[in-house]
Amino acid sequence: MDGVTALYKECVTTFHSTDCDDTRMAAIYHPLLALIASVTDRHLARYVEFLKEENKILRTRIKGQVHTRPDERRRLLQLGKTLGQGIEEIITLVTPATFYRWIRDENEPEMKRPKGGSRKPREIRELVLEIAATTSFGYTRILGELRKLGVRKISRQTVRNILKEAGIEPRPNRTSDSWDNFLKRHAETLWAVDFFSVKTLTTRGLRTTYLMAFLCLETREAIVSKSTQHPNSAWVVRQTKEFLAKTKDREKKPDILMHDRDSKFSRAFTAACQQGGLRTNPLPIASPNLNGRCERFIQTIKHELLFKFILFGNRHLDYLVQQFLAYYNGQRAHMERANLPPLGEIPEEVEKPIRNRIEINSYVGGLVKSFERKAA
Template sequence: MAKIFHPLLALIASASDRELAKYVEYLKAENQILRARIPGQIHTTAGERQTLIKLGKGIGRAIEELITIVTPTTFFRWLREEKGSKSKTKNPKGGQRKPRELRELVIEIAKTTGFGYTRIIGELRKLGIKNISRQTVRNILKEEEIQPGPDRTSDSWTEFLNRHGETLWASDFFSVKSMTARGLRDLYVMVFLNLQTREAIVTESTYRPNSAWVCRQTKMFTEQTKDREKRPAILIHDRDTKYTKKFRETVEAAGMKTNPLPKASPNLNGRCERFIETIKLECLNKFIVFGKKHLDYLTDEFTSYYNTKRSHMERDHLPPIREEPGEVETISIDQIEVKKYVGGLIKSFERKAA
């Protein structure tokens, strides 16, 4: 589970496919600029060529638009030469190669299950195949460039999110300046966000965000979600000191697991951070907050609007909690009403009730 939150997955955790495409476009442009500054031909070593071949094969013809270190013609020649050298490679030990059917079975088991060498041997033994060693399995997978089990079974953020879906939640804190009789003071708020549906639950605020307050808000969250068909199962959070041992015990008592994120990896909780940015930009930054009750009213009003009325690109431009509207080609103005939220700050176009 810990590998899921490796820092290399930070961009995936916080970026949509469209944003990732923009990253690729930027890197292409930067690479072209750097390549133009280097005169003449660049000579690659054998190891460098193998790296480029390994990474480039999966891209296909799109490599023609990306590669700059050599011409696309040279790259495809490398591929042909590598393929030709493989076909001429003999068994290093001089032994007889296993039948094609057995090799195909080993490859199929590896791709289907993600098992390592030893467990593949176990699957073959169950099928009655005994005349094959672990080294032979290793050689077959190596020739097909299939990595050992641990590398193939490590999760990407997308795979993990798809598997856990609506039972995966994230938590974070944010603070707001409040005008009081004692001057400006910081009020703290706790946020819970479902990483698939984007539904947000925002707690009441406090001037003292101690462990007891965090545990009370966590119990509120578990009570609010306990009767759902898809109850929260995993709660991810950063390593803020407010997430104490008592907090973890509270989460576990509710039947959930906690999963602390690695240090110095804020992007891994990017969706929760994005909601905090949204509630601040669209609501809180437009008010002077006068005390706890005022802030609680604003966050409650905005969260209700966010969950049920505000469109979200990752939710097919519909709210996180919504019913699919009946599709129409056009609609007249007299069938629509404009509703106001958060004291009239936010407006929403909605169909009039029938």
Template sequence: MYKNTRKQRSYDHRLKELVRSTGNIDFAIQRGVPRSTARGWLTKNMSDVITVDALDMSLVELQCEVVELRRRNSGLIALLRLIITVMKVTHFTLSQIRLPQEAQKLRVLQAIEYSRAHFPLKTVLRVIGLSYGRYREWKRNECGLEDLPSCPRSSPHQLTAAETRTIHEMVTSEKYRHVPTGTLARLAERLGKVFASPSTWYRLVRIHKWRRLQQRIYPAKPKVGIRATRTNEIWHVDTSFVRLVNGGRACIHAVIDNYSRRILAWRVLDRFEPGITARLFLDASQDTTVGTLWACDFFSKRAITRRGLVDLYVLVFMHLETREVLATPSTRNPDSAWVTKQTKAFVNLVADREQKPTYLIHDRDKKFSTDFKRLLKNEGIQPKRLPIRSPNLNARVERFVQTIKYEALNHFIEFGQRYLDYLVSEFVSYYNKHRAHSSREYLPPCCAEPPPEFEVIKLNEIHCEEHLGGLIKSYERIAA
């Protein structure tokens, strides 16, 4: 049997492309290509040829190319190690991350398809922590990649997109604005539009955040609240429920003055009683004069003595209407006997006033002993103890303590008890006679009438009075 041992010759693809582009086979015949072969190039489809530009490069260029590829390869390896280390340390895995948007899932699927050209699918899914079942669900893509509560194709009993649009139209329609959502679901069944339970309607309204039209058009909410112009002009009744540690609840009823924010009467009960409001109004109406209400509290300041640093304590009494302050001398040991002694001095000091104090607010400090309360009751003053952990109920005295520390005491180093008493007395004198208060129409506590108004005041008519060595200054017009 005859056997052809001739080897099949191969030709450069560039020569074939030249013959096909020009249609002239002479270029091939001149270079020893048979005529029949050259004619075949004109009729047959040419296969795709991928050229390697490295074949045309010199040895030096190839070596430079290899060095550059090694450098880039080492950088990519270092970056890949860093990413893998961070993923291991942070325990990153897609199994614990929800991707609700379709664009996010498409990006992950595209990255997986690109990686499959280099690694098996099982390896890629294990690296990113994506289960094969979840990957397969994404690839199915029957109802889109957006997270939906149901898919009509996979669950025929669920709502279709047309039925969902019908629900949306009926919920947001002005025609059914007076119909409740549950009744609207039954109405849609009677009309033959949508057959779904009211719970499904409520769930769709909540998920898609559809806003139903209001049944009534309410007036605009006022931006300016009710404000009184004087004391006891407007009262408010407030009821608050407080959850206790033991699981129970306490009901706090209170009558509050709108102008002074003062609590006129209050009760704490274990349940809500509507009839308590009348009794609170009666209690509040028994004493509607703010001028009889005082409050007291302690504050401390560290001073330098011969024995080292010592905490000194001062007891402060404040008239809540005028903000007038009376401060006691400081002491190292503020025991109950000292508190009773200072309270006796306070009672003697205000005994000659027209408006004698009838109430004294104090906190739950043990220094306010039984002797302290007995002394007040003998003088016709009723002590009012604050609830537990409620410093805001004695806010005006707390604010004075902050003011005297920030404006005066924190600017000095107190050397001894007498020096601290001097600083406190000087600031209290300035506070009562010169410091303005916005709630009193910018009048000092001990000033009952505002000063006369002048259109023009010359500089030589203004007197500057310095307090605490010039730390605090007050200005007033020189009397004519």
């Protein structure tokens, strides 16, 4: 850099002199710019060497081949094509030959054809994709569905090529079950239960009072037990039986009840559920997120109700909770219910609301209000 500084000073001195000609200026500026460019190139080369070494270390941590998705390949092509043959010195994710093949495939999409003949009609391709998305079947079973529909001129390899071009993973990667899929399959008859507590003011001072919250995963309907200051196993069994009595006459009555591994969910609790035709599903240890929907309701009832009152004993608490549940289940909009209440029916659409047919109702002593249509 000392050489750059010296040339810069000489350039400035010459520029301000009165006898400077074009030949002299060119003689000074050319080596100066060349030196600056070489310094910049060396600096960038150090960057590249560091990133290459870092990439090698990261690759040693990854076992097996790294498969890229279509969007990832597009980003690599966008950045790598501008490097020309220089890509061969830095690319490590795939071989340079694979990268060049990506470029050819991008430049000649119409010339690429699946092996085995001409491209299948659009209707057949769309049908294959629809079967895969709807059923999660593998290649052979999709082929069987096509045979049942009378589609004969198609092979298993063609089904594979259609799914691969659409970016759909093979069956084992598409059918690996998840917790969300389990919840969706059983949502109509799947309930969750959890405990929550709140401070109440009694003649003996502040006491911690406990309640049980039952929540339907499909409708988000909530049922809350009576409160107690002594939440033992007998109380849990008693509240569970009351919950079963409230829901036994429903068309879609509870079938599975999720709960954590609290010691109060004892064998007597499990036996009471089985007697009522209800299966229990204990959640894994230290997995509160699996019961997150019930936890979210508990947060709602605390923030929208319990934290806004001074609670005087169990009777006061139970009264407020039941008043809030009437509002929550019947009137409170819920995002997961398309902004309708858990037990609310879809109203007939109106072009414009008529004000004299709308009334404002209050719940929980005026704490919450709801706009509702007047009864006919």
